[in-house]
Amino acid sequence: MQTEIPFLFMRGGTSRGPYFNAADLPANRERLAAVLRAVLGSGHPLNIDGIGGSATVTTKVAILSRSEVEGVDVDYFFAQVDPIKPEVDFRPTCGNILSGVGPAAIEMGLVPVNGPQTRLRIRAVNTGALVDAVVQTPEGCVSYDGAYRLDGVPGSSAPVTLSFMGTVGTICGAMLPTGHARDMIEGVEVTLIDVAMPMVIARAADLGLRGDETREEIDENTALLERVEAIRCKAGPMMGLGADVSGSVTPKVGLISAPVAGGSLRARYLTPWACHPTMAVTGGQCLAACAVLPGSVADGLAVVPVKGPAAMQIEHPSGALDVLLDFAVTGDSVDIHAAGLTRTARLLARGGVMVPRGVWAR
Structure with a gap:
């Protein structure tokens, strides 16, 4: 039975x-x-x-x-x-x-x-x-x-x-667990950020990517995934997620580039050992927050509104994720009040x- x-x-x-x-x-x-x-x-x-x-x-x-x-x-x-x-x-x-x-x-x-x-x-x-x-x-x-x-x-x-x-x-205790908008890990500039989901965000170009890679291209790039995992495993302790995150799906990883289809930012979201076919809801919120954060790795890439609430769009391999982000920028910091999305x-x-x-x- x-x-x-x-x-x-x-x-x-x-x-x-x-x-x-x-x-x-x-x-x-x-x-x-x-x-x-x-x-x-x-x-x-x-x-x-x-x-x-x-x-x-x-x-x-x-x-x-x-x-x-x-x-x-x-x-x-x-x-x-x-x-x-x-x-x-x-x-x-x-x-x-x-x-x-x-x-x-x-x-x-x-x-x-x-x-x-x-x-x-x-x-x-x-x-x-x-x-x-x-x-x-x-x-x-x-x-x-x-x-x-x-x-x-x-x-x-x-x-x-x-x-x-x-x-x-909610998980790391602060939006920026290290207190910095940018950190350097394994020779790559990253933003370590916790908004809805702890993430390690890096520019795709800094890892030798164009930014428009398909899910399959990323999943088949063993050298890339190994390098990303090495960065992620060093980021985990820095974010207060434990001494060894190799067996955990957090933090996730975002590889970003400038938008090409009228969005705010283009991204590939790793789950973390494979590329998401679209975009995680929590990941989309975190990427939107990174986009409006002064001095982050998205600074200079993202097309962002001056103030919130505002509609933002994260381009992904299958289209785009819409995020209504309520935020306020003060100097070199940003306050995230709420994020709205429509799903099915x-x-x-x-x-x-x-x-x-x-x-x-x-």
Whole structure:
């Protein structure tokens, strides 16, 4: 016999994975990691013994529960399951998967529909950030049909609007963990920054790139990935993320260049051992913040507004990510107040996923 766990299988933004009610999973973190590895099939390049999709964007997990925090509707706990190595990282969060949290919470009965549009506040448990979401519920249930098109996703869907608050320094303790807009690591100038996601950001040209490389070109450039990883592993301790980040997906890496399609900045986002096919929501916010930060590595490359709130666009391999950034520049510093984005989500399947009883006999 196996243990059956209720779940929703959803696309959130440009990512995909199972969404669970926390009450249906083990509370013990070690046991939880074992269950999630079994669910996704972690440890095999094809995830052949699970429902993962062989890439970091398709081996993500959302765990939801009613929040006990006043003014918050849903707690969202994120887990990044490694598709290849039998590992689970509970430290980061994911804005794309967060796009599906509102719809999933309604589908699970954790949040009631409250009109043609259901508004709810989400707490990202991993980082403590608060996010206001608006989900389309015109007929008393979640609507997934709409005209909004999201680069990296075929067709169109109903929009899910997100407004992120309190994302500055949530993991590293400060926007600039080293206190500098630029640092030098392995002979490369970088900006070490924590806004929504801790990131190491470098100019693509400083690593011998044009900036318009495809995802496949970057993934096949072994020398580049090794050099980037060496920089990342030295950056981790400098950012207060621990002595050894080689087994963690944070910090992420952004390789930037001047925009070419009318955007604010062009970027390739590494997850961190492969190039993201589009752009992470959290990564987009961090890159937008870097773009408006005086003296950062984006200074002189980015096309940025003088003051916020303002619409910004991060160009990526599949199109662009729009970010409405509320910020204020004072001298050589910047205050980030909030960031708004529009994403989409879709319920793909619902039912019970099976895990061997040897992994968890509930």
